[in-house]
Amino acid sequence: MVLGDIIRVEDANTYIVKIQPDAQKERIGRFIKIKNNDGIIVGVIKNITHSIREDLIPYIEPSMQPKYAPFNEDFRSSYYIIHGLGVIRNGSVEYNIDSPPDVKDTIDILKNDELKQFHIMNGKPSVAYFHTNRDTLPKNVLLSMIGQVEAGFPECSAMLRLVRKYIEREA
Amino acid sequence: MIGTVNYSDEEGFTFISGERLPAGMFACYHEAGKKILCRVKHGVPLNQYPQEFLLDNELDADEISGFYGLDPQDFKYYTYSAAVVGYFDAAMGEFINPRTNPPCGAKIERAGADVLKDISKVKAGASGSAFVGNVFGEDTEIVLSVRDMVSQHVSVIASTGAGKSYTVGVLVEELLKPCNMAPVLIFDPHGEYSTLSEVQNMPEFITPSYRPKVKTVKPETIKIRISDLSVSDFISIMDDGTMSDKMKTLFRSAYHNLKNNSKKKFTRNELKQEIEALRDSSNESTIEGIMWRFGKLYGSIFDDFQTIPLADYFKVGQLTIMDVSGIEETYQQLIASVMLRRLFDAREGTENNRYNESHVDKFLPYPVFVVIEEAHRFAPHSGEAKSKSILKTILSEGRKFGVGVCLVSQRPSKLDADSLSQCMTQITMRIINPTDQQQIAQSIESASRELISELPSLAKGQAIISGVAINTPALVKIRKRLTSDTKGRSKDAPALWQAQRKYEEKHEAPEVRADEEMDVGV
Numbered sequence: 001m002v003l004g005d006i007i008r009v010e011d012a013n014t015y016i017v018k019i020q021p022d023a024q025k026e027r028i029g030r031f032i033k034i035k036n037n038d039g040i041i042v043g044v045i046k047n048i049t050h051s052i053r054e055d056l057i058p059y060i061e062p063s064m065q066p067k068y069a070p071f072n073e074d075f076r077s078s079y080y081i082i083h084g085l086g087v088i089r090n091g092s093v094e095y096n097i098d099s100p101p102d103v104k105d106t107i108d109i110l111k112n113d114e115l116k117q118f119h120i121m122n123g124k125p126s127v128a129y130f131h132t133n134r135d136t137l138p139k140n141v142l143l144s145m146i147g148q149v150e151a152g153f154p155e156c157s158a159m160l161r162l163v164r165k166y167i168e169r170e171a
Numbered sequence: 172m173i174g175t176v177n178y179s180d181e182e183g184f185t186f187i188s189g190e191r192l193p194a195g196m197f198a199c200y201h202e203a204g205k206k207i208l209c210r211v212k213h214g215v216p217l218n219q220y221p222q223e224f225l226l227d228n229e230l231d232a233d234e235i236s237g238f239y240g241l242d243p244q245d246f247k248y249y250t251y252s253a254a255v256v257g258y259f260d261a262a263m264g265e266f267i268n269p270r271t272n273p274p275c276g277a278k279i280e281r282a283g284a285d286v287l288k289d290i291s292k293v294k295a296g297a298s299g300s301a302f303v304g305n306v307f308g309e310d311t312e313i314v315l316s317v318r319d320m321v322s323q324h325v326s327v328i329a330s331t332g333a334g335k336s337y338t339v340g341v342l343v344e345e346l347l348k349p350c351n352m353a354p355v356l357i358f359d360p361h362g363e364y365s366t367l368s369e370v371q372n373m374p375e376f377i378t379p380s381y382r383p384k385v386k387t388v389k390p391e392t393i394k395i396r397i398s399d400l401s402v403s404d405f406i407s408i409m410d411d412g413t414m415s416d417k418m419k420t421l422f423r424s425a426y427h428n429l430k431n432n433s434k435k436k437f438t439r440n441e442l443k444q445e446i447e448a449l450r451d452s453s454n455e456s457t458i459e460g461i462m463w464r465f466g467k468l469y470g471s472i473f474d475d476f477q478t479i480p481l482a483d484y485f486k487v488g489q490l491t492i493m494d495v496s497g498i499e500e501t502y503q504q505l506i507a508s509v510m511l512r513r514l515f516d517a518r519e520g521t522e523n524n525r526y527n528e529s530h531v532d533k534f535l536p537y538p539v540f541v542v543i544e545e546a547h548r549f550a551p552h553s554g555e556a557k558s559k560s561i562l563k564t565i566l567s568e569g570r571k572f573g574v575g576v577c578l579v580s581q582r583p584s585k586l587d588a589d590s591l592s593q594c595m596t597q598i599t600m601r602i603i604n605p606t607d608q609q610q611i612a613q614s615i616e617s618a619s620r621e622l623i624s625e626l627p628s629l630a631k632g633q634a635i636i637s638g639v640a641i642n643t644p645a646l647v648k649i650r651k652r653l654t655s656d657t658k659g660r661s662k663d664a665p666a667l668w669q670a671q672r673k674y675e676e677k678h679e680a681p682e683v684r685a686d687e688e689m690d691v692g693v
C-alpha cells in the first residue's frame with residue numbers, strides 16, 4: 001500500500017514524503033521501501049511533521065498561499081521524514097545509499113520477506129546499519145526498528161536483546 | 172614489526188599493536204642507526220566491546236559485534252605503554268638513555284637476541300659469570316656479573332613456594348663452577364641445601380684441575396668459643412629480663428679486666444675467676460646472681476677452645492653449608508653474629524695487612540660469599556637480633572673488604588630496610604603480600620619499580636632481576652638446577668598419608684578376638 005510521495009530529497013538519506021490523504025498513518029520507526037529503477041531503497045520513518053507556517057501567512061497573497069504554504073490549507077496532510085538505510089539491489093544488500101530516490105517516487109511498507117532479505121548480509125543475519133546510523137536516528141526510532149526485526153527474525157532475538165540494551169544505554 | 176608509536180609523554184610512550192604482549196617484555200625501535208631497547212609496561216585494549224554484548228555467556232562477542240555493524244577486528248588491538256631503556260654503548264658497557272621518546276609513527280619491533288644479549292654484563296661461561304636463566308619468553312641467556320654480586324651483595328626475595336631456595340641453589344651452582352671457584356658459605360636454618368653436595372661429582376663443575384668441595388657442618392658440631400663473644404653477647408645470653416644494671420656493670424668490669432690483661436683468648440673458668448675477684452661485702456648477692464646466670468654459658472654450643480674455623484669454612488671452590496636447623500633461634504643469631512664478626516675481622520685485617528699467613532684462622536686473602544637464609548631472623552626490621560649490627564656493618568662496608576652477602580627472605584617487610592637496600596642486586600620472585608611489595612619497591616632501583624605490579628602474578632621460577640649485576644632490570648625464567656631439588660619442595664601430604672597407612676597395614680598385628688584372648692594363660 002502506497003503511503004505517500006516524495007516531495008523533497010534533502011540528501012542521499014533524508015526524504016520528505018507527503019502522506020496521501022486516504023493512507024493510513026504509520027508509526028515512527030516503521031520500515032518502508034522506495035522502489036526505483038535501481039532496486040529497493042529501504043528506509044525508516046524518522047519523524048512525522050505537520051506544521052502551519054503562520055508567521056508567513058500575512059505576507060503571502062491569498063491566491064499564492066496554496067503554493068507557498070500548503071500546510072495552511074491542507075490540514076489533514078502530514079509529512080513523513082524518511083531516513084534511508086540501504087538498498088536491495090539485484091538480490092544483494094548494501095547498507096549505504098549511493099543513488100537517492102527521485103521526487104514523486106512512492107513509499108510503501110516493507111514486506112516481511114523484504115525485511116528478512118534486508119537483514120541478511122553475506123549469508124549472516126545483520127543489523128550493521130544500526131552502528132552507522134546510531135547518531136542520526138533517535139533512540140525511539142532505533143528501538144522500534146529492533147522490535148520489527150525481532151518479529152521478523154525470531155532466531156536473532158538473543159542478539160537483538162543485547163543490541164536493544166546497548167541502544168537503551170548509549171543512544 | 173609489532174606496533175606503531177601513537178603517543179609519548181614524560182612517563183614514556185604508547186604504541187598500538189595487534190599482538191598480545193606480556194608486561195615486562197623487551198621491544199626496540201630504530202633511531203639514528205641504533206636499536207633503542209624499551210620495556211613494555213602494560214597493555215590495555217584499544218577498543219572495548221559494548222558491555223551489553225558480553226552479557227550472554229552463550230553468544231560470542233565477536234558475533235554480536237559483527238551483527239551490530241562493528242568490526243570484530245577492532246577489538247583485537249591493544250595500546251601498550253612502554254619505557255625507553257636505551258641503546259647499548261659498548262665503550263661504557265651500559266645502556267644509555269637517549270632522553271627522547273620515539274616519534275609518533277615509529278615502528279616498534281621485538282627486541283632480538285642481538286639487543287637482548289646486552290642485558291647481561293658478562294657472557295655465559297666467562298670468568299665471573301653466573302648464568303641464572305633466560306629472558307622471559309626468549310632464548311637469550313641472563314648472565315649476572317659475579318664480581319658485582321659479591322662486592323655489592325644480593326637479595327633473593329620471594330614468598331614461600333615461589334622458588335627462592337631453588338634460585339639460591341642456581342646461584343651457588345654458578346659460583347662453584349670452574350669459571351668462578353668461589354668460597355661460599357650458606358647459613359641454613361632449615362637444612363635444605365644438602366643436595367648441593369652433588370656438585371662434587373657432576374661433570375659440569377669438574378675440570379682436570381678443579382673439583383668443587385662441599386662441606387656440611389652439622390648443628391652438633393658448631394661451637395662458639397667463649398672468647399669470641401662480645402660483652403653484649405654475654406649479657407644477652409645471661410639476661411632473661413631479670414639481670415639488674417648492677418649485675419651488668421659488674422660483669423662488664425670483669426670482662427674488660429680480662430681483656431685488658433691482654434687475654435685475647437680466655438676460658439669460662441678464667442672469666443668466672445675474674446668475676447669472683449670483684450666480690451666484696453657490698454656485692455655478695457649480685458655476684459651470686461651473675462654466677463647463677465653464668466651457668467647458661469655451659470650449654471653444649473659454647474666451648475673454651477673450639478670455634479668456627481674460618482679458614483676451614485672459606486676455601487676457594489668450596490661450599491660450606493652451616494646447618495643450624497634445630498638450634499634455638501637466639502643461638503642461631505649468636506652463631507651468625509660470631510661467624511660474621513670473625514669473618515669481617517679476618518677480611519678487614521688481611522686487607523689492611525694486620526693479619527698474614529702466621530695468623531691462623533684470621534688470614535683470609537680472598538673475597539668470600541655468604542648466603543643468609545631467612546635473613547629477616549638475622550636482621551629484623553623491628554626488634555633486636557644479635558646478628559643485626561654486624562650484618563649491617565658488612566652490608567655497608569663489606570664491599571671494601573670483599574665480603575659478599577646474599578640475603579634470602581620470604582618476608583621483606585620484616586627485614587631491616589637498610590640491610591635490604593644495601594643489596595645492590597635484587598632477585599625478586601612472586602610476592603603477594605602488599606606490605607612486602609611496598610618494602611621491595613622502596614629498596615630497589617626506580618627502573619624496576621614499574622615491574623613491582625608484576626610480582627603477584629609471577630609464576631614459580633620467574634624472577635625480576637635488577638641492580639648492578641645486570642645492565643637493565645629483566646623478567647627472567649630461572650634456569651633448571653643442575654643439582655636435585657628435593658629438600659625445599661612442599662610435602663605431598665595426601666601421598667605421604669596414604670604411604671603411612673599402607674605401612675601401618677603391613678605391620679599391623681592381627682586383631683585378637685576376645686574369646687582367643689580368654690584362652691591365653693588361662
